[in-house]
Each structure stands twice: as structure tokens, then as C-alpha cells.
Amino acid sequence: MSIPDGVLEPIPSDAYPEGDVQHVRLLDEPLKKIHQASEAIGWGLSLEELAAIKDHFQQKNRNPTLIEIEALGQGWSEHCCYKTSKPILREHVFGIQEDNVLARQDAGILEFDDDHVYALRIESHNHPSAVEPYGGAATGVGGILRDITCMGAQPMALADMLYFGPPTLTDDDLPPGTKHPRYLTQGVIAGIRDYGNRVGIPNLAGSIHFPPDYTTNCLVNVGCLGVGKKEHLTHSKSGPPGSLWILAGGRTGRDGIHGVTFASKELSEDSHEDVPAVQLGDPITKEPLIHACLEIIEQHLVEGMKDLGGGGLSCAVGEMCEAAGVGADIDLAHVHTKAKGMRPWEIWVSESQERMMLSVDPTNADAVREILDLWDVEHVTLGETTEDTNVTARWHGDKIFDLDPIFCYEGPEVERPAQAPPKREPGPNPQAPNAWDKALIRVLEDPNVACRAPLLRQYDHTVRASTVIEPWVGELNADGHADATVIKPLADSWKGLAWASGLNPALTKLDPYQGSLNAVDEVIRNLTCVGAVPDSLADCLNFPNPEKPEGMWIFKESARALGDAARALEIPFASGNVSLYNESHAGAVPATPSLLGVGLVEDVRDVVTSDLKGNDLVLVGETRDRFGGSVFSKIQGANGEVPRVDLDALKGLAAQVSDVVAEGLVTAAHDPSEGGLGAALFEMGIGGGMGVRVDLSQVHPSAVAAMFAETPTRWVLETEDADALVDRFTQERFNAQRIGEAGGDSFAIAHGGDRLLSLDVDAAGDAWRSGLARVIGGDEA
Amino acid sequence: MEPRVAVLRMEGTNNEQDIKRAFEAAGASASYVHIKQLTKHAPSRLREEVLDYDVLAFPGGFSAGDYVRAGAIFASRLEAVCGDALEAFYEDRRPMVGICNGFQVLVELGLLPGENGAPRKGPGAALTMNENDRYECRPSLLRVEDSVCPFVEGYEEGGSVMFPSAHAEGRFVPGEGSSVDALLEEGRVVFRYVDREGRVDPGYPWNPNGSPGGIGGVTDASGTVLGLMPHPDRSVWGFQHPDWTRGLDPEERGDGLALFEGIVAYAGEA
Known part of the structure; x- marks a missing residue:
């Protein structure tokens, strides 16, 4: 084994013979020089981190190998070890209703019924999608499916929450090195479509927003919900010493190298050069x-299973060992590769897709291989689990990697300074429009409100x-839009799962704390609209560069809100994902805590939908004239204060709404969100093919607030017995009032003596349907 | 005795659960049969024979990814693996049904629409890209036509049914020596897209793919091979109808069930 000079600059991997073990001269060179190498090669390790690593190797009295440094770069990246976010999340969101969560690994596991669990997970694929939208989004779907599968659950529903810049942006306004939002939108949608449809998992929840803040940093968050038998729950950890490591699925390639370190820095004008990541x-x-994999799990043939995601083989083996308190001895020369001549470090850190690591008792190995063979899934056996807790990796028998997994994969924690930005003046509330019908049309055409069907x-x-x-x-x-979708996971049971999303970045931008509370409020409203009882949340936290104090502050504020809300509602976060560094030369994203919520539906035959059936309309909840972040404010160039969430009211009202829906007192339910009550009434009408006749004078003394304020914690309920329904809420001292009735073919909205508008259902529908098609392309139905 | 249905699958077929449950609801016993189980590459205890089954079901999905013409790879692998058995199955007039990607496979196998009243070598029609050039998922209404297909006897002729559509390549274009008119005349068109008022051959979105004549499903000359783009396997029960909350009973029969019952009844009689 020849030991060459050592690596301190990027060199092509075929510049040295395959069998050579490269070292990094960490002990011999000034740290500054090593740090320069780290930046140039893409390890992403800071000076302090390199110092800590140097200490470790000084004790070992040897220089690290290149493959060890590559693995540490990954293991200690923000993406893999959550070094910045973990302390904050521990303070605010960890541990809430923890008893409800049966397992918390690649996905969060909660009880569905006596014999079944559901698995929930959301994950970001932001940086890859910004440079290669089709592949970035598609592999986001692939990754989340593996996370659910490796827990022993069948994926049942996908969701995606997407954020792009305005599709109407002119080329002159596009910062250099940035891809046009229209191109990104179409690419991302196509990637999700082609992957999700091909694996045959329905896409049932999500959102798309187009504010300017995302022009240089589009966000792609993908979620999945699965269901499995309790007895099939499988953990992401190794079996006891002697278990075999079987790597199954796609071949390992040079695609996706340095993916997590790429995801742990800001994007730049030159980020397109990172496409190999x-x-x-x-x-x-x-x-x-x-x-x-599911067949292997059903036949109880596997000790543990973990998908290969960010960090590749290195993180999968290391984390499975760490979880079980064992070690591994594997030979990377056995790995089936896409390209000839891949160097061991590339194999170890590659994030190639479609791979799963199985820990298998030797007595079950043949049965496992038979199932993989029948499905034509390639597989190789890499080595064994060891008593010794170090992870050892070899290349044709020679030891090239030997590290303690706790050191390599736990990573450091860092505390970073946080600083609130200067206080912002809320600005004036919007004025009453001259023509209410035109104002409503403008709201319905807005890309954040318009019909989602073309996409x-x-x-x-x-x-x-x-x-x-x-x-x-x-x-x-x-094309009426559902608030939450509902699946019936088991053929022989009427029990169901509701699934919904929530986040409005216009609110988090102005106030990360209240905006994040509003996101929780929205998820809960959506779930209760169908009569579900909210059971868990999954959060995907997309934030700017935490090394800037303002970025750190908004992260803390948002985490504090999520914790406050979940504690008040007594709902756990089943799983979460953090994506920092969503910032570029041209700006940063606002706080974007994408939330997915799961609700339990006792009997799916009792659910209701948002489309009007022709009965009375009741508005539940208080309306206030806070317009900050509202669609109507944006259109008018006004602003105002961000609406505040009263968590006690939310908890009480949500429970009431779930109950009245499940009891059959309601024929349609919908919550006002973007576009306010005006848009909500329209949305209910379009699904039902009918209009409404309402008077909003009791909703709020200001007609603008009644129509367009986006006050949270409100529901529009349609009912055959308005008096009984209103009583039901007022008895609990909640605000509820009959505002009118459904029917006819126009939206007739009055505010006391003022007839605000009378808009033909079809004309309003045309405006709403054309809103997105016009700016993105695609047909209107 | 319950007819035995083989639900054929390979990598990328992904609607096998939908169609299996549909046949089970119609009283059949249905099994998944992976194409590899028809070859000597499967362990002997897992080996299967096409001719041991009464019905062949070709499910929807994206077999082999549909990266070349949809269904082409599945069809050519089937021909290689069990071409003779498929021919014998057809000669026996045992039912074959293909939904969505399965329809595409039957076209690629030359079974639909066939030529001169018999199967032909290679496809005699194309299921080509939707007119709007993309994949779409939306409900379709179909009129049950007067056809030679015995499977649709449970439906009122001329009545319309709701089957969800979900495809990118669904525009049915007959090849040389065939035409929409000829197929209609021969009673080979089983389903045509209609709008809510029951008008045949409506525009988008009621005809989701732009098929000329609004053709949604066709049969062969014998009536025992049926292919259709929309999914009766996704409207077996009321709760699977997208508008069931507007007055349908979620527990009641959905529009698709009668088709599977028709196939099962025919297979039981044969």
C-alpha cells in the first residue's frame, strides 16, 4: 500500500491508482491550509471543526484518510447532524406528547388502530431543485418513499409544498445565475409527477406559493404518509454482531456526491456547477x-433497515451501528457501481438513489436474496456487524476507514448569535375598493389563490x-379544492386518515412567530373541516443562513411558535427536517416551516367536503381587521399587522368543528385562508356549482375586513339547521353566526345596506381557473 | 367455482392492488403473477402458468417505466416469456382485460384492435400522447355502447358511468386498415367519453385525451379481449366516486363493479 503525498486540493479521482489510500496531512499542515482545502474540495468543515478533528486524530497518532475526512464532512454537515438546529428544537419542540410517538427514526410512527400504525415524514430537496428542478424534485419523492418503507409501512399518500418566485418575473428582473420561476415550477412539477405516478403512490396534499422571496431559492418539500401493521414495525438499526450488511437496489454512482455539504451552504451565481451533487x-x-422490502419485512426476515439518503452508505451504516451500539466491518469493493474505477471514498459518500441497507441474520440471508432476485433488485453483501463499536471499511481487504460512529455521525452542536431585525412599521390597512366585484376577481386570479388544477x-x-x-x-x-384529503388505508375498515398542509409565507415573512402559529392554525382548520381529529404534525423547517444573526433569530422565533402551538394543542411533531442556508447572493427565504398534519377519521362515511350543497351558511370564529400579509393588502399595495392566533380558541373551536362534522350537523365545511372570507365563499360555491347570498355586516363593521381579512381560527360551515349549529358554538361561548345561504348562480354579497357585489358563478370561475394557467402555461379545464 | 384471475405484473405496474380488489369484490379469486414467475428464473415453488388461470388482467401503471412506447416492453417480454400460452388463452376465448397501461399492453400485443377479426403481429393502433401533451388525472364519464363485448351486460346500454382517468398516453388512434367508423360499425367500441349531459365525443376535459370519436375502450372481434383507458378498478365502491359526498352512498356499489362482475360471470360460464 503506497502512501502518497496527501490531499490538499481537488484532484480528479482517477489521478491516482485505484488501490492507493489517500491521506490528508491534517497533523502536519497549518489548519488554515487544511481549511482552504476543505472549501475547495467541498468537505464543508469549518476551522473549529477541523481543530476538533485534528485533536481526535492526534490522539490516534495518525493522519486521517481521505475517505475518513469525506465521511466527517458529511456526518458533521448541518444537513446530517443538525448542529445548529438541534439545541433550538430541543428547547422548543422535542418531547411534546412524546408518548404518542411509537418510534422516531427515518419516519415518525404513531398508532392508527389496535393493529396498525401510520408513518409520517416530510423532507426538503431545496438546493438540488434550484439547480436541477426535474431531478431534484423527483429524487425528493424517491427519498421520502424509502423513509416510509424502511419502517415497515406501505407508502399511501404523497404531499409536496412548493415555493417559487413569481412566474410573471421578467428576464431583466432575474438575478444572474438564477433559473426562471416558470422553468423551475414546470420542472419541479414534472419531476414529482413522473416519479410519483410511476411508483403509483397518490399525491394528496400540499401547496404552491409564488412570492418574490423565493426567486433565487425555490423550496421543494416532499412528504409521505404510510400505514403498516404494528408487528411489522422495523427499526433503522443494525442487528446483533454477526448480522450481515446487505445493500439492495440501485447501483452506486458518482451522482449525488457532496449533496449534503452542498445543501449546507448558500447558493451562488455559480451553483449550477454543483449539478453533480x-x-x-x-x-x-x-x-x-x-x-x-415490504415482502422481506412481512416475512420477518430483517433485523433492521435504513434507506440511503443524505450521507449515503457512510451515514446509513454509521447510524445503524450507533443506534444498536455495535460496529461494522465491511468491504467497499463489493458495492455494485454505475461507473468503473470509482474510488472508495466516492462509493462511501455517494448519495445515489434507490438504495436500501438491510441488516440480516445469516440464517435468513438466502430467503432475503430470493425475494430480491424475484423482483430483479440487485443486491450485494458487504460484511458483518461487529462486537467492536468502531465502523471499519475496507478496500479489497485493506483497512481504509476506522472511526467511532459517535464521533463521526453525532457531530458537534453549535450555538450561534441571534438578533432581531429592526422593528418594522406595519403600514396602513387596505382601503375599500371602488368596485367590489373587480376586487374579488383580482383576488381569485392571484397566483397564490387561483385554481391549482392546471398544475x-x-x-x-x-x-x-x-x-x-x-x-x-x-x-x-x-375542481373545487379540498381542505384535507382522506384515505381509507385498510380494505376491511372504515377508519381513515386525513392529511393536510399549512403555511403562508407572506405571514411568516412579516412575523415569524405569529406566522408560524398561523401555519399550525391552518393545518388544524383543514383537518377539522373534514371532521378529522388532528393527531400529529410533521415539520420541514426551511430557513436562511443561520450564521447571520437575523437568520438565526427567525429560526428561533418560528421554533418557539411551533412548540407553543403543539403544546397547547397536545399534538406531537411526529418527524421533522431542517434545511438551513436557503439564502443566496440575491436574498434569503422568509421563515418557511412547512407543516403537514395527520388527523384520525373514526368513520370515513361521515366526512364532509367544502362544496356547497344548497343550505344555510354559518361563520364560526372572530374576524379582526389585521391585514398584514393578506392577498388583498398585496394587491392594494397596503399592509397592516399580521393576524394573531389565540391558541385556546383554536383548541376549543377545532374540537367543536370536528365534532359537529362527525355528528352529521354540517353539509359542507371550509376555512377562510388566503383571500379571506370572500375567496372562501367562492371556493365553496365553485365546487358546488352554485352561488351564495350573504350579508357580512355582523362579521365585522368594516366591509373590507369582513370580505378580505385573513383572520385565522375561522370556519364556514354549511348546515340544514343554522340555529342548532349556532347554539352549539355560542353555548361554549364561541362566536358563530348565520351569514346567509347557498344557492343561485351568483355570488351576492352585502354588508348591511350596501350591496357589495353580485358576481356570476361562471364568470368568477373563469377568472379563478385562468389565474395560474395564464402565467405558468397549461390548459384550463 | 370462483374463476381464477391472474393479475400480471412486472416492475412499474402499480395498479395491481386496485384491479385485484375489484375482481375479488366481483367474486373471483385473484392472484398477483410476476412476469418472472412465468420463467425458469423463479424458484420452482413460485412458478406459474398462464393457462392455469381463467382470466388475465393487465393492470395500470408504467410497466418498465414506459420510457419507450407505453406498454411496449411489457408486451414484448410477455411474448418472449409466454407468447404461445397467450395465443392458446386467446383461442380459448378466455377473458383478457387491460386497464390504462394494460390497454396499452394489449394494443402492443396486437390483440386490440387486431386485424381482419384476428390478432395481428405488432400493434394495429396507437395509444398516443394526450392532446394536451401531458399526464392528467380526472374523472371521466363514459357511455356504454352497443358492442360485441359480453362483459358489459350488467350496464344499461347507452347509460353513462364514472371511471377515473389517469394517464398521459391515452389517445386511441386506429392504424391502417381500421378506422373509428369501422370499429363503431363492428360493435368493437365498448366505451365512449361523454359529458354530463351525455353528449358523445365531448371536448376537453370530458374527453381527457382527445381520442377521435371519444373512444375510451375497445374490444376485439370476439368480444373477449377488452381494453380501456379509464379505471373501473378505481370506482368499485361509492366512496371511490369523487363526488360521493353529493348524495351517493359510500357503501353502495360504484360504477366499475358491474364490469368485473360481467367478466367473472362470463369466465364462470365458459
């Missing part, structure tokens, strides 16, 4: 891999035939 997706390798009908919602409430409700092809 984006993995390539192959759903047709994934689809049989899911089948095979989202490209996803399959009905595959698996267990969808009870689709994203589209009401009359066929009317």
Missing part, C-alpha cells in the same frame, strides 16, 4: 425495491383506490 432518480428501480391534476390522486376525499371535491371536473 444532484442525484439521478429511477422510479422503475424504486417500485420493485418497495415491494421487495396538480398532473399527479395521480386515485391510484391504490383508497382515496375517499380527493384534492378535488364537488361536481365532477369543477
Whole structure:
């Protein structure tokens, strides 16, 4: 084994013979020089971190090998070890209703019924999607499917929460090195479509926003919900010493190298040069891999299973060892690769897709291999689990990696200074419009409100035939939007799961604390609209560079809000993901805590949808004239204060709404969100193919507030017995009032003596349907 | 005796659960059969024979990714693995049904629409890209036509049914020597897209893919091979109808169930 000079600059991996073990001259060179190498090569290690690593190797009295430094770069990246976020999350969101969470590994596991669990996870694929939208988004779907599968659950529903810049941006306004929002939107949607549809998992929740803050940093958050038998719950850890490491699925390639370190820094004008950090997706390798893994789990043939995601083989083996308190001895020469001549460090850190690591008792190995073979899933056996807790990796028998997994994969924690930005004046509330009908049309056409069908009908919602409430409700092809979708996971049970998202970045931008409370409020409203009882949340926390004090401050504020809300509602965060450094030369994203919520539906035959059926309309909750972040403010160039959430009211009202829906007192339910009550009434009408006749004078003395304020914690309920329903709420001292009735073919809205507008249902529908199609492309139905 | 249904699958077929449950609801016993189980590469205890089954079901999905023409790879692998058995199955007039990607496979196998009243070598029609050039998922209404297909006897002729559509390549274009008119005349068109008023061959979105003549499903000359783009396997029960909260009973039969019952009844009689 020859020991060459050592690596201190980027060199092509074929510049040295395959069998050579490269070292890094960490003990011999000034740290500054090593740090320069770290920046140039893409290890992403800071000076302090390199000093700590140097200490470790001084005790070992040797220089690290290149593969060890590469693995440490990954293991200690923000993306892998959450070094900045963990202390904050521990303070605010960890440990809430922890008893409800049965397991918390690649996905969070909660009880569905006596014999079944559900698995929940959301994850970001932001940086890859910004430079290669199709592949970045597609592999986001692939990764989340593996997270659910490796826990022993069948993926049942996908969701995605997407944030792009305005599709109307002119080329002159596009910062250098940035891809146009329209291109990114179309690429991301196509990537999600082609991957999700090909593996046959319905896409049932999510959101798309187009504010300017995301122009240089689009966000792609992908979630998945699965269901499995309790007895099949599988942990992401190694079996006892002697267990075999079987790597199954796609081949390992040079795609996706330095993916996590790329995700742990800001984007720049030259980020397109980082395309090699984006993995390539192959759903047709994934689809049989899911089948095979679930079959192996059902036959109880596996000790533990973990998907290979960020950090690749290195993190998967290390974390499975760490979780079980064992070590590993594996040979990387056995790994099946896409390219010839891949160097061991590349194999160790590559984040190639469609791979799963199985820990298997030797007596079950043949049975496992038989199942993989039947599905034509490639697999190799890499080595054994060891008593010794170090992870040892070899290359044709020679030891090239030997580290304690706790040192390598736990990573450091860092405390960073936080500083609130200067106080902002809220600015004036918007004025009453001259023409209310035109004002409502403007709101309905807004890209953040307009009909989602031109984009989202490209996803399959009905595959698996267990969808009870689709994203589209009401009359066929009317494209009414569901608040939450509902699936019936088991063929022989009427119990269901509701699934919904929530976040409005216009609110978090102005006030990360209140904006984040509003996000929780929205998820809870959505779930209760169908009569579900909210059961858990998953959060994907997308934030700017935490090394800047203001970025750190908004992260803390948002985490504090999420914790406060979850504690008040007594709902746990089942799983979470943090994506920092969503910042570039041209700006930073606002606080973007994308939330997915799961609700339990006792009997899916009792759910309701948002489309009007022709009965009375009741508004539940208080309306206030806070317009900050509202669509109407934006259109008018005004602003105002961000609406505040009263968590006690939310908790009480949510429980009441779930109850009255489940009891059958309600024929339609919807919550006012973007566009306020005006948009909400329209949305209910369009699904039902009818208008409304309402008087909003009791909603708020100001007609603008009544129509367009986006006050949280409100629901519009349609009912055959308005008096009984109003009583039900007022008895509990909640505000509820009959505002009018559904029916007719126009939206007739008055405020006391003022007739605000009378708008034809079809004309309003045309404006709403054309809003996105016009700016993104695609047909209107 | 319950007819035995083989639900054929390979990598990328992903609607096998939908179609299996649909046949089970219709009273059949249905099994998944992976294409590899038809070859000697499977362990002997897992080996299967096509001719041991009464019905062949070709499920939806993206077999082999559909990266070349949809269904082409699945069809050519089937021909290589069990071409003779498929021919014998067809000669026996045992039912074959293909939904969505399965329809594409039957076209690629030359079974639909066939030629001169018999199967042909290679496809005799194309299921090509939707007119709007992209994948779409939306409900479709279909009129049950007067056809030679015995499987649709449970439906009122001329009545319309709701089957969800979910495809990118669904525009049915007959090849040389065939035409929409000829197929209609021969009673080979089983389903046509209609709008809410029951008008045949409506525009988008009621005809989701722009098929000429609004053709949604066709049969062969014998009536025992049926292919259709929309998914009756996703509207077996009321709760699977997207508008069920507007007055349908979620527990009641959905529009798709009668089709599977028709196939099962035919297979039981044969």
C-alpha cells in the first residue's frame, strides 16, 4: 500500500491508482491550509471543526484518510447532524406528547388502530431543485418513499409544498445565475409527477406559493404518509454482531456526491456547477425495491433497515451501528457501481438513489436474496456487524476507514448569535375598493389563490383506490379544492386518515412567530373541516443562513411558535427536517416551516367536503381587521399587522368543528385562508356549482375586513339547521353566526345596506381557473 | 367455482392492488403473477402458468417505466416469456382485460384492435400522447355502447358511468386498415367519453385525451379481449366516486363493479 503525498486540493479521482489510500496531512499542515482545502474540495468543515478533528486524530497518532475526512464532512454537515438546529428544537419542540410517538427514526410512527400504525415524514430537496428542478424534485419523492418503507409501512399518500418566485418575473428582473420561476415550477412539477405516478403512490396534499422571496431559492418539500401493521414495525438499526450488511437496489454512482455539504451552504451565481451533487432518480428501480422490502419485512426476515439518503452508505451504516451500539466491518469493493474505477471514498459518500441497507441474520440471508432476485433488485453483501463499536471499511481487504460512529455521525452542536431585525412599521390597512366585484376577481386570479388544477391534476390522486376525499371535491371536473384529503388505508375498515398542509409565507415573512402559529392554525382548520381529529404534525423547517444573526433569530422565533402551538394543542411533531442556508447572493427565504398534519377519521362515511350543497351558511370564529400579509393588502399595495392566533380558541373551536362534522350537523365545511372570507365563499360555491347570498355586516363593521381579512381560527360551515349549529358554538361561548345561504348562480354579497357585489358563478370561475394557467402555461379545464 | 384471475405484473405496474380488489369484490379469486414467475428464473415453488388461470388482467401503471412506447416492453417480454400460452388463452376465448397501461399492453400485443377479426403481429393502433401533451388525472364519464363485448351486460346500454382517468398516453388512434367508423360499425367500441349531459365525443376535459370519436375502450372481434383507458378498478365502491359526498352512498356499489362482475360471470360460464 503506497502512501502518497496527501490531499490538499481537488484532484480528479482517477489521478491516482485505484488501490492507493489517500491521506490528508491534517497533523502536519497549518489548519488554515487544511481549511482552504476543505472549501475547495467541498468537505464543508469549518476551522473549529477541523481543530476538533485534528485533536481526535492526534490522539490516534495518525493522519486521517481521505475517505475518513469525506465521511466527517458529511456526518458533521448541518444537513446530517443538525448542529445548529438541534439545541433550538430541543428547547422548543422535542418531547411534546412524546408518548404518542411509537418510534422516531427515518419516519415518525404513531398508532392508527389496535393493529396498525401510520408513518409520517416530510423532507426538503431545496438546493438540488434550484439547480436541477426535474431531478431534484423527483429524487425528493424517491427519498421520502424509502423513509416510509424502511419502517415497515406501505407508502399511501404523497404531499409536496412548493415555493417559487413569481412566474410573471421578467428576464431583466432575474438575478444572474438564477433559473426562471416558470422553468423551475414546470420542472419541479414534472419531476414529482413522473416519479410519483410511476411508483403509483397518490399525491394528496400540499401547496404552491409564488412570492418574490423565493426567486433565487425555490423550496421543494416532499412528504409521505404510510400505514403498516404494528408487528411489522422495523427499526433503522443494525442487528446483533454477526448480522450481515446487505445493500439492495440501485447501483452506486458518482451522482449525488457532496449533496449534503452542498445543501449546507448558500447558493451562488455559480451553483449550477454543483449539478453533480444532484442525484439521478429511477422510479422503475424504486417500485420493485418497495415491494421487495415490504415482502422481506412481512416475512420477518430483517433485523433492521435504513434507506440511503443524505450521507449515503457512510451515514446509513454509521447510524445503524450507533443506534444498536455495535460496529461494522465491511468491504467497499463489493458495492455494485454505475461507473468503473470509482474510488472508495466516492462509493462511501455517494448519495445515489434507490438504495436500501438491510441488516440480516445469516440464517435468513438466502430467503432475503430470493425475494430480491424475484423482483430483479440487485443486491450485494458487504460484511458483518461487529462486537467492536468502531465502523471499519475496507478496500479489497485493506483497512481504509476506522472511526467511532459517535464521533463521526453525532457531530458537534453549535450555538450561534441571534438578533432581531429592526422593528418594522406595519403600514396602513387596505382601503375599500371602488368596485367590489373587480376586487374579488383580482383576488381569485392571484397566483397564490387561483385554481391549482392546471398544475396538480398532473399527479395521480386515485391510484391504490383508497382515496375517499380527493384534492378535488364537488361536481365532477369543477375542481373545487379540498381542505384535507382522506384515505381509507385498510380494505376491511372504515377508519381513515386525513392529511393536510399549512403555511403562508407572506405571514411568516412579516412575523415569524405569529406566522408560524398561523401555519399550525391552518393545518388544524383543514383537518377539522373534514371532521378529522388532528393527531400529529410533521415539520420541514426551511430557513436562511443561520450564521447571520437575523437568520438565526427567525429560526428561533418560528421554533418557539411551533412548540407553543403543539403544546397547547397536545399534538406531537411526529418527524421533522431542517434545511438551513436557503439564502443566496440575491436574498434569503422568509421563515418557511412547512407543516403537514395527520388527523384520525373514526368513520370515513361521515366526512364532509367544502362544496356547497344548497343550505344555510354559518361563520364560526372572530374576524379582526389585521391585514398584514393578506392577498388583498398585496394587491392594494397596503399592509397592516399580521393576524394573531389565540391558541385556546383554536383548541376549543377545532374540537367543536370536528365534532359537529362527525355528528352529521354540517353539509359542507371550509376555512377562510388566503383571500379571506370572500375567496372562501367562492371556493365553496365553485365546487358546488352554485352561488351564495350573504350579508357580512355582523362579521365585522368594516366591509373590507369582513370580505378580505385573513383572520385565522375561522370556519364556514354549511348546515340544514343554522340555529342548532349556532347554539352549539355560542353555548361554549364561541362566536358563530348565520351569514346567509347557498344557492343561485351568483355570488351576492352585502354588508348591511350596501350591496357589495353580485358576481356570476361562471364568470368568477373563469377568472379563478385562468389565474395560474395564464402565467405558468397549461390548459384550463 | 370462483374463476381464477391472474393479475400480471412486472416492475412499474402499480395498479395491481386496485384491479385485484375489484375482481375479488366481483367474486373471483385473484392472484398477483410476476412476469418472472412465468420463467425458469423463479424458484420452482413460485412458478406459474398462464393457462392455469381463467382470466388475465393487465393492470395500470408504467410497466418498465414506459420510457419507450407505453406498454411496449411489457408486451414484448410477455411474448418472449409466454407468447404461445397467450395465443392458446386467446383461442380459448378466455377473458383478457387491460386497464390504462394494460390497454396499452394489449394494443402492443396486437390483440386490440387486431386485424381482419384476428390478432395481428405488432400493434394495429396507437395509444398516443394526450392532446394536451401531458399526464392528467380526472374523472371521466363514459357511455356504454352497443358492442360485441359480453362483459358489459350488467350496464344499461347507452347509460353513462364514472371511471377515473389517469394517464398521459391515452389517445386511441386506429392504424391502417381500421378506422373509428369501422370499429363503431363492428360493435368493437365498448366505451365512449361523454359529458354530463351525455353528449358523445365531448371536448376537453370530458374527453381527457382527445381520442377521435371519444373512444375510451375497445374490444376485439370476439368480444373477449377488452381494453380501456379509464379505471373501473378505481370506482368499485361509492366512496371511490369523487363526488360521493353529493348524495351517493359510500357503501353502495360504484360504477366499475358491474364490469368485473360481467367478466367473472362470463369466465364462470365458459
